[in-house]
Amino acid sequence: MHAIAIHGGAGAVPRAQLTPERERLYRDGLAAALDAGYAVLESGGGSLDAVTAAVRVLEDDPLFNAGRGAALTRDGAAELDAAIMEGRQQRAGAVAGVRHVRNPVELARRVMERSRHVLLVGPGAEEFALEEGLTLVPNHYFRTAERVAQLEAEQRGERVSELIPVPRGTVGAVARDRAGNLAAATSTGGMTNKRPGRVGDSPIIGAGTFARNGVCAVSATGHGEYFIRCVAAFHVCAAVEHRGLTLQQAVAEVLHQVLKAMGGDGGLIAVGADGHVVMDFSSDGMFRGARSSEGLHEIAIY
C-alpha cells in the first residue's frame, strides 16, 4: 500500500468563524497538495518526492502558515523553518530563520542531500541556498494582507481568531511509497507576532518531524515549544517500535497524555510501515487530508 497524509495546521479556527466559502478554499488547497503528493506515489515515485511535492503546494498557497502566507514576526517579517527526513537511512535536513527562500522544504532537502549537515539557520542557510542555485525572493513575497492584518490585530491585543480564522501551526506531509520507504516533511512560518529568531518544533528532528523505515513517519503541528520539550515525533516512533503500541495509540498518548499534562495542544499525522494513516489532534481542529492505494481519500478540518 502506498499512502500519503498531509496537514495544514491545527488550532484556533472556531467552526462558527469559518464561512462555507472560506472552508471551500481551504479544502481546495488541501486537495491540491494531497493530489500533488499522491500523484508522485501513484506513478511509482518515492515518498521523499511525494512529501516534498505536497509541502511545496502548501507553501505556495497563501492560505496556509508556511512559505507564502506565513505568520509574521513582531517585526513584520516572514521567518521560515522547515525539515525533511527519509526513513531508510534516517537522513534529515532542516532550515530555520530563513527569510528569502521561496520553498523552505526544498532547501531542507538540499541540506539533507547536498551538505554534510542536518540543520542550517539564518543567513548561513541562505548562503547555502545561493550556492545551490536556488533563487532568493524578497521577504514581501511571503507577506499577505491577511497576515499583516493578523499581526496588527495581535499587537493591538485582539485575539486573532476573532478576526480572521486562519490555522495556527504548520504544514506537513508523511508518506509511504511502494518500496516501503517512509518520509516526513514539515514547514512553517511559526507563531504570529513571534520574536525574531524563535524556532519551533517543525525543523527539530524528533520533535516536529521524524521518519524511520519499518516503524513510522510523523509530522506535527501545534504549540511547538511543547512538542520540542516532549520530543513528540520520536516519542511516537519509539512507542511503536519498542513498546508494541499501535500507531494510533502512540499518537494518542503523545497528544492526549504527554502534551496535555504539560498544557500543550496540537495535532500529529503519521503513516506506519504498512501504509496505515493516523491523524489526530487535541486542538479545535486540524486541516488535514489523506489518500492511499487502498481507497482512503479524505479531507477534513474538524
Place this chain on the structure above:
Amino acid sequence: MHAIAIHGGAGAVPRAQLTPERERLYRDGLAAALDAGYAVLESGGGSLDAVTAAVRVLEDDPLFNAGRGAALTRDGAAELDAAIMEGRQQRAGAVAGVRHVRNPVELARRVMERSRHVLLVGPGAEEFALEEGLTLVPNHYFRTAERVAQLEAEQRGERVSELIPVPRGTVGAVARDRAGNLAAATSTGGMTNKRPGRVGDSPIIGAGTFARNGVCAVSATGHGEYFIRCVAAFHVCAAVEHRGLTLQQAVAEVLHQVLKAMGGDGGLIAVGADGHVVMDFSSDGMFRGARSSEGLHEIAIY
C-alpha cells in the same frame, strides 16, 4: 545521593599527541568545572544551578570547545550553541548561532526561565540577551590563537589532530540534586571550519540534551549530525523509562549500536534517577569527570 558528571568533548585526541603538561591542563580544567558544579549540590543547591555553574567554567576555559576557545567557522568567527533542561517539568531553553554572548549556557537558561520559547537563534537570540541585561562581548573574545591555527590548518587540508590535540565536540554537564531533580546542559562552538549557520546536536532538545525526573539526564558530545538523526539523548531516556534497560545499557545501545550503524561516533554522559552516573564513548577518548555524595570522584580522558 547527589551527583554530577561533566564532559569536555570527545574525539580525535590521539594519546601520543597529548603531552603530560597539556594533559594536566585539561585535567585541571575539568576538575575546576566539576568542583564548581559539585559545590552547588553539596551546599544543598539545585541541579539546574549545578550544571549551569559547571558548564560556565568550561565555557570560560579556552582549552575547551565552548565559549572562549570555541572552534571557528570557515569565516573565522565563533558561533555558539547551548541548551539546558530541567527534569521536573521538562522545561528547556536553547540558543544557536550566537556570536556575542559570553556564556551561552546562561542565555539558554534565560530563554527557559524568562521567555515563552525554547529555542532562539542568531541575532534574535542576542536581542533577547540585551533585553535580559546580559553584556555582549566582541566576537574576538572567543577566538584563541590555537583555534585560529587549527582553522588555518584545516583550511590548508591538514588533519587538525596532527597539529594540535584539542577535543572535538562540546562541553556538558548532568546532575541530580538532593531533592531528586535532574538537569542537563550542553554548550559548544561546533565543528572547526563549519559553515556559518550550521547547528549541531547540542542545542537540540532530545538530541544533545535531555532531562526527565525519575528517568535520567543526558548530555552528548561528538559528531552532532548523527546524534540529531537518531535523537540520541531522548533515545536513552525512552529506553530506560519504557524498556527496562539500565542507564548503562541504554547509553551503550545508542553509542555502540545505533550511532555505530550510522557511521557516527562520540560520547554520552548521563545521571539516573538514583544519582548513578554513566559515562561512555565510542571515540578515541572523552574528556570527563564525575563526583557524587557516595564517594565517586573521577577525572579521565581515555
